[in-house]
Amino acid sequence: MNTTGRYNEPPSTVNLGASDTEDFPEFEPFGDDAEEEEEDGEVEPRGRGGQLSVETVDMCRQINMPKHRTQDYVGDNLVVRRGQEFLLHVTFSRPVTPRDRFRLEFLIGSNPSIQRRTLEQATFGTRDRGRWAGRILDSQGAWLVLGITPKADSIVGRFRMYITIISKWGLQRTKRDPNTDCYLLFNCWSSEDVVYHPDEEGRQEYVLNDNGVIFMGSRETLLGRDWIYGQFERGILDACIYILDACRMPISTRGNAIHIVRKGSAVINSQDENGVLVGNWSENFSGGTAPTLWTGSVNILLQYANTGSPVRYGQCWVFAGVFNTFLRCLGIPARIISNFNSAHDNNGNLKIELIFKADGSADVRNTHDSIWNYHCWNEVFMRRPDLPPRLSGWQVVDATPQETSDGLYRCGPASVIAIKEGLVGHAYDGPFIFAEVNSDVIYETRDKYGNEIDTHVDKRLVGTGLFTKQVLANDADDITHTYKYPEGSPDEDKAMETAESFGLARDQPAAAAAAITVTLSVDQVEMGTDVELTVELHNAGEVAQTVKALLTCAVVFYTGVVSNRFKAEPLEVTVAPDKKERVVVKTEAEEYLKHMGFQRFLAFTLAGSGESAGLKAVKVVYLRAPDLQLKVSGVQAVGQDMFVNVSFTNTFKFPLYNVTVALEGPRVMSNRQRFYNILQPQASFNWKESFVPETTGKRTLVAVMSCANLCEIWGKVDFVVEDKLDNLEASD
Numbered sequence: 001m002n003t004t005g006r007y008n009e010p011p012s013t014v015n016l017g018a019s020d021t022e023d024f025p026e027f028e029p030f031g032d033d034a035e036e037e038e039e040d041g042e043v044e045p046r047g048r049g050g051q052l053s054v055e056t057v058d059m060c061r062q063i064n065m066p067k068h069r070t071q072d073y074v075g076d077n078l079v080v081r082r083g084q085e086f087l088l089h090v091t092f093s094r095p096v097t098p099r100d101r102f103r104l105e106f107l108i109g110s111n112p113s114i115q116r117r118t119l120e121q122a123t124f125g126t127r128d129r130g131r132w133a134g135r136i137l138d139s140q141g142a143w144l145v146l147g148i149t150p151k152a153d154s155i156v157g158r159f160r161m162y163i164t165i166i167s168k169w170g171l172q173r174t175k176r177d178p179n180t181d182c183y184l185l186f187n188c189w190s191s192e193d194v195v196y197h198p199d200e201e202g203r204q205e206y207v208l209n210d211n212g213v214i215f216m217g218s219r220e221t222l223l224g225r226d227w228i229y230g231q232f233e234r235g236i237l238d239a240c241i242y243i244l245d246a247c248r249m250p251i252s253t254r255g256n257a258i259h260i261v262r263k264g265s266a267v268i269n270s271q272d273e274n275g276v277l278v279g280n281w282s283e284n285f286s287g288g289t290a291p292t293l294w295t296g297s298v299n300i301l302l303q304y305a306n307t308g309s310p311v312r313y314g315q316c317w318v319f320a321g322v323f324n325t326f327l328r329c330l331g332i333p334a335r336i337i338s339n340f341n342s343a344h345d346n347n348g349n350l351k352i353e354l355i356f357k358a359d360g361s362a363d364v365r366n367t368h369d370s371i372w373n374y375h376c377w378n379e380v381f382m383r384r385p386d387l388p389p390r391l392s393g394w395q396v397v398d399a400t401p402q403e404t405s406d407g408l409y410r411c412g413p414a415s416v417i418a419i420k421e422g423l424v425g426h427a428y429d430g431p432f433i434f435a436e437v438n439s440d441v442i443y444e445t446r447d448k449y450g451n452e453i454d455t456h457v458d459k460r461l462v463g464t465g466l467f468t469k470q471v472l473a474n475d476a477d478d479i480t481h482t483y484k485y486p487e488g489s490p491d492e493d494k495a496m497e498t499a500e501s502f503g504l505a506r507d508q509p510a511a512a513a514a515a516i517t518v519t520l521s522v523d524q525v526e527m528g529t530d531v532e533l534t535v536e537l538h539n540a541g542e543v544a545q546t547v548k549a550l551l552t553c554a555v556v557f558y559t560g561v562v563s564n565r566f567k568a569e570p571l572e573v574t575v576a577p578d579k580k581e582r583v584v585v586k587t588e589a590e591e592y593l594k595h596m597g598f599q600r601f602l603a604f605t606l607a608g609s610g611e612s613a614g615l616k617a618v619k620v621v622y623l624r625a626p627d628l629q630l631k632v633s634g635v636q637a638v639g640q641d642m643f644v645n646v647s648f649t650n651t652f653k654f655p656l657y658n659v660t661v662a663l664e665g666p667r668v669m670s671n672r673q674r675f676y677n678i679l680q681p682q683a684s685f686n687w688k689e690s691f692v693p694e695t696t697g698k699r700t701l702v703a704v705m706s707c708a709n710l711c712e713i714w715g716k717v718d719f720v721v722e723d724k725l726d727n728l729e730a731s732d
Contacts, residue, residue: 023107023160029170051093052100054163054174055142058089059182069189069208072232072667072695078182079237081331082255083152083190085133090163092142101125101166104134104148105173106159106182109251116252117155122148150184152192155255156330157241158183183237186257186331194257194383197333205471206333206381210666211700212324213474214317215338216374216558217600217622219465221524222476226702226716227321227336228296230666231329236298239305240329246308247273257332257382258413261397262428266410268323268399270310273408276300276322279401280313281559283597288312292598292712295664295702297325299671315558319399320376333381335468337396337479342375343439343462344402344559349505350435352462356445356616358453360550360607361568363446370560371441371462373601373620375400379468380413387426391415394482396433405429416482422498431504437463437483438496443616445607454614460487461618515541516575518549520604520619527596527623527711528652531587533604539575546574547615549608553587555595556603556620564595571608593654600625600711626651628661628703628715638693638724644669644717646703649684658708661687665701668693668721679707693721 059078064086065071070079080086088104096102103123112119121130124146131151138145161180165172174180188197188207197203210231213224230236244254247267253259267275277300280291291313294300300311300322314322320336327334343352352371355363377398384392395413405411405428414430415423419437424430443456463484470477485491519536539545553567567587575581585604592602602621609615626648634642646663650656659676663669669691676685693699699721705713 023112023176024105024162024171024173026173026175027170028173030168051167051172052096052102052165053093053172054090054165055093056091057161057163057174057177057180059180060087060089063087068187069203070185072208072210073183073237074232074234074667075237076179077158079185080150080182081185081187081189081193082150082154082156083187083192085147085149087137088146088148090144090146092144095142096125096136096139096144098125103130103164103166104132104146105162105164106132106150107162108155108157108159117255118251120150120154120159122146152187152190153194153255154184155251156184156186156260157244157251157254158238188331188333188381194385195332195381196383197381201471202333202381205469206335207328207331209472210328211702212321212336213469213476214321214336214376215467215469215476216317217624218373218620219340221622221624222467223622223624224469224474224476225317225714226474226700227317227324228298228664228666228700228702229321229325229328230296230298231325233298233666233670235302235305236325237329239301240326242305243267243276243301243326247275257380258384258386260330261327261332261380261382261395261413262410264323264326265397265399265412266408268319268326269314269401269409271401271409274308274310276304276311277314277319277399278310278312279315279319281315281557281561283563285313290598290706290712291315291318293660293662293704293706294318294321295662295671295704296666297322298664298666301325316372316400317376320378323378323397323399327378327380335379336376337379338374338376338467339372339437339463340374340465340467341462342372342436343441344370344372345432345435345439350439350499352439352441354441354443354616354618356443356607358445358447360445361552362562362565362605362607364562366446366450372560373556373558373622375436377411379416382413384413384415387415387418391418391423391426393417396429398433403432405432420483420485420495422495422500423502424499424504425502431499431502434499434504437466438499439463443607443614445609445614445616454609456614456616458616515539516545516547516615518547518606518615518617520606520617522604522619522621525621525623527600527625528589528593530589531592531602531621533585533587533619533621535571535573535583535585535606536580537573537575537583538580539577542577544574544576546572547608548572549606549615551585551604551606553592554603554605555592555597555599556601557599558601560603562603563597563599566595567591571606593652596623596711597709598711623711625711625713628705628713630701630703630715630717632701632717632719636693636719637722638696640724641690641692643688643690644701646687646689646715647684648679648705648713650679650681652710653681654709655680656707656710659685659705660707661685661703661705663687663689663701663703665691665699667695668699668701696721696723 106120122132122134133149162173187193217223352369355366379394394416397412401409441458445453467476554565555563604619629647656679664671
């Protein structure tokens with residue numbers, strides 16, 4: 001069985017509260033003292049041959065949209081970018097004379113007004129000038145080519161357009177025609193727009209690329225998961241506007257990029273304002289879709305826009321993926337960042353306090369901070385008029401609901417440069433983001449009465465690496481240096497001092513210098529194979545040391561929360577002076593597989609003491625899973641039948657239950673799914689689907705498999721679609 005997505009129709013509501021009946025009347029008579037009266041006192045005679053009227057309007061989609069880089073938006077209306085001229089072809093009832101006066105009116109929302117900039121005018125042959133520039137580019141008889149340039153700070157959204165003829169008797173407007181509605185977007189190609197991006201390849205990647213890669217796993221085992229943004233798919237632009245309508249964002253503020261991204265970071269999650277996605281970090285996804293089964297943003301946004309209800313369920317990469325679609329769709333340059341070992345500091349003291357009991361086991365009840373194995377957020381590129389000029393550029397925004405900001409679950413925009421330099425006093429939410437990449441980890445051991453026995457500080461665990469997708473390539477780009485200076489460098493010390501001067505109290509405890517240090521390491525591990533953990537103890541002292549410790553192993557969520565703790569093994573090792581000892585601890589596949597569920601992470605924790613001081617170490621292991629195999633066939637040309645085959649073999653020693661496979665590709669195939677009750681060991685499936693490409697260029701199909709007793713598995717295939725005529729000519 002295979003099904004197409006349920007939500008392929010465009011949402012019905014755009015610019016909530018704006019109805020056609022609230023627009024201006026078609027005719028507005030002037031009073032006796034009308035300021036619009038002809039300067040020379042001459043009046044055009046009445047009748048079709050004299051009084052000017054509009055016959056036809058051509059929005060010139062085929063001309064305008066390629067010039068505005070909007071030709072990929074699937075829809076029936078014109079889509080243009082602010083700060084850049086677009087053309088209209090207008091046929092009047094007669095040739096236009098120098099005495100004729102008319103203007104174009106662009107309305108958005110209800111009760112439009114010039115003061116709120118929800119009514120914009122482009123004028124021709126009148127004394128009053130509109131904010132939007134208008135000029136006559138060409139004329140042939142009654143046919144005119146008009147050029148209109150929206151101001152680069154104009155409101156973003158769907159505008160209704162009217163042509164208004166100004167005569168002695170009043171204003172005569174064209175009738176309401178939805179075909180002349182147009183969408184206005186941010187423009188990263190215009191230097192006057194606050195989202196201007198100076199690099200053409202960057203514009204192609206951060207605004208026009210509708211497929212991306214989100215990096216997961218660990219710093220040592222970096223894996224990229226493809227995500228379909230789909231910002232050009234039918235109904236997505238309307239859905240993004242609907243999001244702003246649903247949260248009642250004032251239309252007059254929708255030209256401000258800072259307001260848009262801050263509001264977006266709040267409304268993409270459902271914690272406030274009945275937003276888009278419900279977060280769920282458990283293993284029970286009944287009543288919704290498991291976060292691991294989403295292939296992209298399209299179905300999520302269409303479902304939300306069509307139902308008006310939050311979509312279940314999301315986790316950080318889903319929030320980031322949907323937010324990225326929202327931002328790119330509206331024209332704001334955006335990308336997804338993955339921060340490995342991301343701190344969640346609840347009290348802003350730059351300390352992640354992990355509490356242990358005297359026997360070396362974790363004290364879960366008294367540990368309130370956490371370290372996420374990875375956390376995904378977004379960056380947007382913009383000028384910040386509210387900050388010093390050098391703090392413009394990439395800004396952090398995060399839609400995953402973690403902490404409130406000004407009463408709502410949102411985060412950012414915060415300047416990346418400001419984070420790196422410790423300038424956390426600037427808007428918005430700098431202290432929280434600074435702590436995510438710079439906190440110290442405090443391992444504290446307490447006795448049964450709560451008294452501190454010893455403390456160990458790790459300054460290097462948090463923020464071990466920040467990665468994003470390379471420009472126009474699928475490889476990882478290490479951008480750690482944009483967030484923080486090298487560990488232990490004078491610049492890092494200065495940034496820390498600066499952050500503390502803004503009230504981030506580090507309050508770091510004094511820790512005794514230990515003669516013994518411990519390092520945990522493991523090679524890359526495939527799911528279903530044994531894990532061999534190497535414990536290396538180094539004695540830098542002058543006398544032998546005997547270490548007594550407890551090594552525990554647990555299945556953990558990617559947020560660092562323990563799912564199942566299944567192993568505790570005591571260690572006792574004597575290390576000679578100035579020597580190293582290595583102990584290999586083996587965890588067999590059968591030990592951990594029965595506890596894994598949806599998770600992919602094993603956390604090894606060593607806690608104990610030598611004769612001089614305590615020691616702690618944590619190692620999180622990411623288990624690689626096999627990939628889905630995708631292969632395309634058929635004539636790779638527009639309008640031709642093509643096929644994709646998705647295959648997988650269960651190489652595990654146990655059956656997989658309730659297997660769901662989802663398949664999707666932007667501008668190629670809407671979301672399709674297939675279900676298998678059970679997949680026995682060594683059993684395979686081969687799922688073949690047909691599709692017909694509609695546009696040329698590089699295309700991607702992404703597939704994800706989710707089941708009841710194993711983590712998600714994914715795969716993709718890239719291919720190039722040629723123009724139909726070119727392909728047929730080549731075959732001849």
